[in-house]
Amino acid sequence: xxxxxxxxxxxxxxxxxxxxxLRATVGVIAPGxxxxxxxxxxxxxxxxxxxxxxxxxxxxxxxxxxxxFEVPANGAFDVRAVGGPAxxxxxxxx
Amino acid sequence: xxxxxxxxxxxxxxxxxxxxxLRATVGVIAPGxxxxxxxxxxxxxxxxxxxxxxxxxxxxxxxxxxxxFEVPANGAFDVRAVGGPAxxxxxxxx
Numbered sequence: 001x002x003x004x005x006x007x008x009x010x011x012x013x014x015x016x017x018x019x020x021x022l023r024a025t026v027g028v029i030a031p032g033x034x035x036x037x038x039x040x041x042x043x044x045x046x047x048x049x050x051x052x053x054x055x056x057x058x059x060x061x062x063x064x065x066x067x068x069f070e071v072p073a074n075g076a077f078d079v080r081a082v083g084g085p086a087x088x089x090x091x092x093x094x
Numbered sequence: 095x096x097x098x099x100x101x102x103x104x105x106x107x108x109x110x111x112x113x114x115x116l117r118a119t120v121g122v123i124a125p126g127x128x129x130x131x132x133x134x135x136x137x138x139x140x141x142x143x144x145x146x147x148x149x150x151x152x153x154x155x156x157x158x159x160x161x162x163f164e165v166p167a168n169g170a171f172d173v174r175a176v177g178g179p180a181x182x183x184x185x186x187x188x
Contacts, residue, residue: 019179026122027109084113
């Protein structure tokens with residue numbers, strides 16, 4: 001029921017789950033820069049630390065703990081963890 | 095740097111990280127009831143879903159998303175995920 005996901009040689013890892021038919025993951029990003037492609041649209045909530053994101057190549061923005069950004073379906077985004085690992089909740093919107 | 099932890103046949107899983115010398119994990123609890131012992135004190139923040147906790151055998155209390163409970167060092171607590179998996183942030187205070 002829970003699924004462990006690992007990307008970029010273990011530098012991004014998450015635990016996937018589903019509740020009320022909606023899929024989500026909680027995960028951690030180690031320092032570094034990573035590019036992800038999306039199938040469904042995603043809502044990313046920063047839980048700990050600080051994340052910089054470049055969504056759809058629109059430019060980098062900084063998201064501290066407690067803030068949220070969304071990524072469209074069939075898109076791409078780059079993320080960076082700033083000053084140490086950062087934790088996130090990713091909710092799939094589609 | 096990131097560490098995947100799995101407990102109770104994979105029904106509780108987390109990703110451990112450290113920033114500014116403080117250890118933390120983000121994880122998910124599948125439906126069921128689980129008992130954990132603590133070494134350091136812990137602050138648990140519910141990120142998604144709902145958790146019931148029985149800290150130090152003081153009785154069960156319900157913690158919805160956005161709420162927090164703390165567990166003393168060298169103690170124990172029981173947790174339940176209610177109505178589906180629940181996600182949490184665990185910050186080690188010691």
